[in-house]
Amino acid sequence: MWTFDNFPLETVNEAYGLTLDQAWLDHIQAASVRLSSGCSAGVVSSDGLLLTNHHCVIECAQELSSAEKDFVAQGFLTAKREEELVCPGMAAAILTDISDVTRDVVAATQGLTGDNFVHAQNARATGIEQAACGDDPKRHCQVVPLYQGGQYKLYQYRKYSDVRLVFAPEFSMAFFGGDPDNFNFPRYALDVGFLRLYDDGNPAATPDHLEWTTRQPEAGEPIFAAGSPGKTERFLTVSQLETQRDVYLPLQMAMKAELRGRLIGLSERGPEYKRVATDWLFSVENGFKSGVGQALALRRPPLFDAKRAEEKRLRKSLKGDLKREIGDPWADIAAAQAEYRRLFLPWYFLEQAPHHSSLFFYARYLVRAAEEREKPSAERLPEFADSRLPWMRDKILAPYKVEKALDELLLGFTLSKSREYLGVDAPETRLLLGKASPEILAHYLVDNSQLGDVAVRRTLWEGGLAAIEASDDPMIQYAMHLDAEARARRAEWEDKVVAPTRIAHEKIARVRFHVYGGTMAPDATFTPRLSYGRVEGWRYNGTDIQPFTYMKGLYERATGQAPFQLSPRFTAAQAVADGGIVYNFTTTNDIAGGSSGSPAIDADGRLIGTVFDSNIHGLGGAYSYNAELNRTVVVSTAAISEVLETVYGVTTLTDELSASAN
Amino acid sequence: MWTFDNFPLETVNEAYGLTLDQAWLDHIQAASVRLSSGCSAGVVSSDGLLLTNHHCVIECAQELSSAEKDFVAQGFLTAKREEELVCPGMAAAILTDISDVTRDVVAATQGLTGDNFVHAQNARATGIEQAACGDDPKRHCQVVPLYQGGQYKLYQYRKYSDVRLVFAPEFSMAFFGGDPDNFNFPRYALDVGFLRLYDDGNPAATPDHLEWTTRQPEAGEPIFAAGSPGKTERFLTVSQLETQRDVYLPLQMAMKAELRGRLIGLSERGPEYKRVATDWLFSVENGFKSGVGQALALRRPPLFDAKRAEEKRLRKSLKGDLKREIGDPWADIAAAQAEYRRLFLPWYFLEQAPHHSSLFFYARYLVRAAEEREKPSAERLPEFADSRLPWMRDKILAPYKVEKALDELLLGFTLSKSREYLGVDAPETRLLLGKASPEILAHYLVDNSQLGDVAVRRTLWEGGLAAIEASDDPMIQYAMHLDAEARARRAEWEDKVVAPTRIAHEKIARVRFHVYGGTMAPDATFTPRLSYGRVEGWRYNGTDIQPFTYMKGLYERATGQAPFQLSPRFTAAQAVADGGIVYNFTTTNDIAGGSSGSPAIDADGRLIGTVFDSNIHGLGGAYSYNAELNRTVVVSTAAISEVLETVYGVTTLTDELSASAN
Incomplete structure (x- = not known):
């Protein structure tokens, strides 16, 4: 996953x-292209057409849907450009x-x-960004720490704030095989979506x-994946990996597993x-897996053995x-x-977890934006610079729909987990709940909040601190009730965990450069990379395991029952579809979450597929790349052309x- | 947790x-007393009255309830003996x-x-049992392996097959504080139930x-807990503990967390x-915690350090x-x-997990009982000897009620987890599901099975193999469809995992006796122990953390919202109840799951409470007892007398x- 300036x-x-x-x-x-949905895409025509994954446009399709029209279940097809619909809140950026x-x-x-370290660094980074991009709405600037602070680079992008949905297949075909086949291979997913960039x-x-x-991919041929992998942690120290293994992941896994069950329970209500x-269910199941x-x-001893050996080698190289200057950053x-x-x-339950609820998220950021905008940019929390x-x-002002039943479940769930993990008698639990039960509090807040209405949000955003303080929206009041304590927990976290970690990582990065020079790719940072x-x-x-599946295999795998159920369009096309077309294929490219939708490009620079997944071993790529086992899974452009035409x-x-194929 | 013959x-x-x-x-x-609900109890009158925990009688209360009468929510009170109701399927045993x-x-x-080792051992053990107890329905004999096979003891019991419910408080009071307070202290739970043994x-x-x-317990006074702790694993080797930590527990935790979410989802339907x-929700939440x-x-390094050191010491003692004789059993x-x-x-998904469904459990054991009863006792699977x-x-013939919505959820869930963990293309998954989805298959089987009717079960039990083979009950047919493969997985598991482990543990037990003599208590085996x-x-x-909570604290902790909601009876009694009575208290006794309901006895042999929980540290007692932190939690008899009277x-x-107090 090399940066474009060091390939x-x-x-x-x-x-x-x-x-x-x-x-x-x-x-x-x-x-x-980098998408604000946390994905990647490739430009495939001179008119701004993008190819990405279905799971990168599913949130958009869900937002555009209603009880009457379900674009997720039925797919979204357009016959002309006027039918393309704006994806609420979606933006795209191309690195310049x-x-x-x-x-x-x-x-x-x-x-x-x-704290001083963190504040100064944030202030300088946001200052550099502002100096470079100013207020130009078509540009986006970002200071990116690479090599855990071994380098800081200013990334400048052309930004598009109007991105429209052009095509999405039925969810059952995009995610054929569902969670059981997810991260597995052989695979038969049409995980494909088309978007279009609009300008003025x-x-x-x-x-x-x-x-x-529409050429079929060949075994052994070189493939280049260009996308914005989100986050890898290959440069974490052994003690950090232990924290991941023993503290962070167990909590996340337990919470995701239960939330998955709750969401399935919600689904079964009708x-x-x-x-x-x-x-949400898709995203939670995906995250769980x-x-x-x-x-x-992290449970495989060789991984820790290798990390320990490397740490020893780096330490020994210090002379x-x-x-003397570096000390012992490990x-x-x-x-x-x-x-930690x-x-x-x-920190997690006051400052992070409640954001699962859209309404709480709006309330918190409306409250904080109002407070922060009163200060000079350099003194604000960095997200408000x-x-x-x-x-x-x-x-905040994108016209997202808030589904109250879902939002209530999410808020009630996070509040109940807060109580479970912090304990009934913890001061944070008392602040979060008072004498209320999580479920009743969540119901009250969600049911009575008006923040689902974008006009209400706009009024509060524009009204600033006075409007916030005068608001009788219970979610705004609840966010204000938590805010001082949540900010305090965040400040403590940055002071005691983030700052010493960043300082030490900068030092370790110096040691790495000293030992390896520039021959290593930095950890993924949701910025454009080429692999x-x-x-x-x-x-x-x-x-x-062979690297190809074919279209005929899709029909063989279908059982008539979800998640192996063909859509009516696919059933109808069975006789005419070319069974010999490569449907999905695997490559040795190194990717990470965020790479979804990356164009898979052949040696001639032609688009031969869209990256949409890794195999189960590839998930360990978060901590190290294993060339024997880690594989990337791609939908072939040959299959995409075939289904667009015949299905x-x-x-x-x-x-x-x-x-565009000339 | 000493055996009564080695206290x-x-x-x-x-x-x-x-x-x-x-x-x-x-x-x-x-x-x-040992209860077949996996609990303990103490005899408290000359007429067979038993004191145990509410969570040991909740299954009985649930079985006796209906949509019209909910003894779990409202409690179960009797004014005379004729009102005492038989707990379906419950038996009790007193060690003789x-x-x-x-x-x-x-x-x-x-x-x-x-395999030969396992078969011979089972045949001998069941043979000894049969020789000692014969067919006497009032006696129960069991060969118990202690010290992982270092000793085998024949335990003989007086057995009672008619156990009736006498008293259960409201679930909200028995489990006051709910899951959030579970395994925590201060605690205010009236986790109490009375049963009565009946004879002819x-x-x-x-x-x-x-x-x-009704004396209040005093700080520092000696307490003896007499019960049948279910299972500890303190003699596991390091490699076994690693398997627990890395394989067994992660699967169990993820499954329980999701099942919890699903059961909450079910609850929310009405x-x-x-x-x-x-x-079920109580039991899953309890198991998850x-x-x-x-x-x-298992994540605390000192635990593994100590286990490694002990293993080294035992190994070194061999000379x-x-x-030469022992070799290297580790x-x-x-x-x-x-x-493993x-x-x-x-093994788990074919032979164990489907038993979550009562209907499947009936089907499997009806099928196997019919097959096994055709063989001589010594050649059967041991549970059919x-x-x-x-x-x-x-x-199988107890008049349990089967709630179809619950059973369908449980079967569908385990089938879907089978597919998830084994993979879609695994032969076991194909056997389990064919082309069906887990949900649709579970619905079909549960909806069409008649095994919820005890008369149908009785006919099949009595009809033997011919009746089973003639049955058109889909659950019976499904159990038959799985049986050969499930038995094969079990045989392989016993051959490759159970047998070598038992043989090696017998050897390690010899080394332990050699080094420690008889100065150690064996791991818990759901047999009577005294701590x-x-x-x-x-x-x-x-x-x-102080060892006592008082009745007034219960009223202070109440919020009016579940799980901190007082029952109407408790609310009504607030003015007359004695707030100074010790409600729950903690002791240093070593217990384990199964000890629930153990009488807590003072130095004069008087009953001063009923053991119902441990603190969160006590859960680590599965692997080692930590005298600084592990605590047992008890409801005082003083509080029980007080609430029986005033509430x-x-x-x-x-x-x-x-x-009985004379």
């Missing part, structure tokens, strides 16, 4: 017998420039520790787009409840002045882990793609 | 300045004799390995009963669903002939762990108890 062109050309150059790299960068601001950022925190109300002009191919719960894969990886991080274990639950405020405003690999299966427990008959889309 | 009387007398003797011990043994059969059992397996239709004569006291789900405590214990167990990891999931068949028959301790609080994270006004009961 090892020479190594790749040598290994694969290619002659890729900077122009090739620039072209791919310009055709790679990377520059190094390490010296500037590091200078701002020289000699500082704790018209389709955006995107001269840099990827050429479409079809409209089922519709409303669909994308990711956690299973990560926990599995003389450097050693020990500093271990000390911060003790604080002490402070995690109160001038450079980041537009993102926050867009998120190289090959079409390849794998071998596990003595069994060879969906959406000729405008196939025409546009053919044009 | 360290002298040590205790010395430590506590007492003069306890064999007669005292015999009296307590004769007044200690222990004898050593080690030589006999060990001789039967000499030189055997694998009349209250059983029980001359050996515990004297009742009041009758809520009623039906109550005891136990798992949390166990997982916490000369003994060493390595044998480690090798069996690799097999390979075989666990298919002559000595154990009555237990099985009683369980000694004191009334004592504890200190954690710099805070002292419930059940004078027949208080009269009977007063008589």
